[in-house]
Amino acid sequence: MRTLITGGAGFVGSHLADKLIAEGNHVTVIDDLSTGRYENVAHLEGNDNFRLIIDTVLNAKLMEELVRESDRVFHMASAVGVRLIMEQPVKTIETIFRGTDITLGFCSRYRKRVLIPSTSEVYGKGTAVPFREDDDIQKGSTSKHRWAYACAKELDEFLALAFWKESRLPVVVVRLFNTVGPRQTGQYGMVVPRFVKAALQNEPIPVYGDGEQSRCFGHVADVVEGLVKLIETKECYGRVINIGNPEEISIKGLAEKAIEMTGSSSEIEYIPYEEVYGEGFEDMRRRVPCIDRANKLIGFQPTRTLENIINDVAEQFQEELKADSQNA
Ligand SMILES: NC(=O)c1ccc[n+]([C@@H]2O[C@H](COP(=O)([O-])OP(=O)(O)OC[C@H]3O[C@@H](n4cnc5c(N)ncnc54)[C@H](O)[C@@H]3O)[C@@H](O)[C@H]2O)c1
Numbered sequence: 001m002r003t004l005i006t007g008g009a010g011f012v013g014s015h016l017a018d019k020l021i022a023e024g025n026h027v028t029v030i031d032d033l034s035t036g037r038y039e040n041v042a043h044l045e046g047n048d049n050f051r052l053i054i055d056t057v058l059n060a061k062l063m064e065e066l067v068r069e070s071d072r073v074f075h076m077a078s079a080v081g082v083r084l085i086m087e088q089p090v091k092t093i094e095t096i097f098r099g100t101d102i103t104l105g106f107c108s109r110y111r112k113r114v115l116i117p118s119t120s121e122v123y124g125k126g127t128a129v130p131f132r133e134d135d136d137i138q139k140g141s142t143s144k145h146r147w148a149y150a151c152a153k154e155l156d157e158f159l160a161l162a163f164w165k166e167s168r169l170p171v172v173v174v175r176l177f178n179t180v181g182p183r184q185t186g187q188y189g190m191v192v193p194r195f196v197k198a199a200l201q202n203e204p205i206p207v208y209g210d211g212e213q214s215r216c217f218g219h220v221a222d223v224v225e226g227l228v229k230l231i232e233t234k235e236c237y238g239r240v241i242n243i244g245n246p247e248e249i250s251i252k253g254l255a256e257k258a259i260e261m262t263g264s265s266s267e268i269e270y271i272p273y274e275e276v277y278g279e280g281f282e283d284m285r286r287r288v289p290c291i292d293r294a295n296k297l298i299g300f301q302p303t304r305t306l307e308n309i310i311n312d313v314a315e316q317f318q319e320e321l322k323a324d325s326q327n328a
Pocket residue numbers: 006007008009010011012013030031032033034035036037055056057058075076077078079080095099117118119120175176177178179180
């Protein structure tokens with residue numbers, strides 16, 4: 001099957017490419033390498049079933065060609081990460097909304113199955129955990145850029161559901177909760193790679209706020225298995241579906257676990273949010289997915305634990321640190 005993965009040189013997209021190629025599919029990746037890395041897909045180059053195109057999804061002419069020749073599209077390209085969103089709010093909104101608008105338009109014209117990843121961020125200031133797909137949503141003011149990511153993704157959701165309603169486009173919207181594993185970089189504010197890397201280097205682990213805020217972390221291998229089933233299951237079309245691991249841990253607890261599991265001598269350093277993101281930053285205390293819908297529709301049940309995640313991420317960084325020291 002011919003599959004187009006936008007943002008396929010990114011963290012989730014590249015794991016998806018690996019899985020699909022291993023299953024005998026042909027994969028085309030389009031990525032502008034803004035947050036993705038060539039190294040994530042370098043091992044696939046030379047494989048007859050793989051093609052990499054370095055370009056933007058905002059190139060509508062190219063996207064039309066790529067969508068038309070594909071059987072299905074995973075639209076993973078997006079501006080990602082809280083830090084990037086705070087620093088580049090215009091690019092965030094444009095990449096997310098225009099990229100999805102272009103992708104959905106051509107998928108509708110050529111009748112292609114398409115998966116649109118959204119985010120647990122759309123649950124905004126919700127406090128009634130676990131979050132269910134049909135929950136009401138409350139966000140902060142438009143003067144607080146943090147909410148631009150969530151609102152742009154929400155608009156993507158509306159557009160996807162509108163295409164389903166008007167023309168029965170086979171589209172599934174997936175709200176991803178924190179997804180982690182090897183290849184994710186800490187550069188854009190992602191917490192697990194930052195903590196594990198700091199622990200391995202015995203450097204202070206920076207916890208923002210009081211560390212009592214909690215998150216749930218899903219292993220990328222569980223997540224991509226879910227994504228492939230979702231796009232192939234007719235009952236999922238026109239629906240919004242949570243994908244994540246409901247196991248919850250405080251950010252302070254995560255730092256402690258990273259220290260313990262890597263045998264590190266790192267100390268935890270508490271940093272006020274304002275120092276990192278500027279005045280007026282708002283964060284959510286808890287974010288837990290209800291995965292009943294995904295479980296009912298595709299039998300989704302994560303099998304990898306947070307310990308598996310930390311081990312896999314630590315293994316990747318150890319290999320990188322070893323390679324760096326050999327090259328030094
Ligand atoms: N990882 C998570 O925890 C998480 C959580 C919620 C939602 N998501 C969503 O999952 C998707 C993948 O996220 P990820 O974690 O792999 O992030 P990522 O940054 O690793 O992947 C995004 C990819 O899109 C590419 N990209 C950005 N703008 C582009 C453009 N204009 N044209 C072409 N490529 C472009 C980037 O270079 C990158 O490779 C995104 O839609 C993201 O919003 C991820």
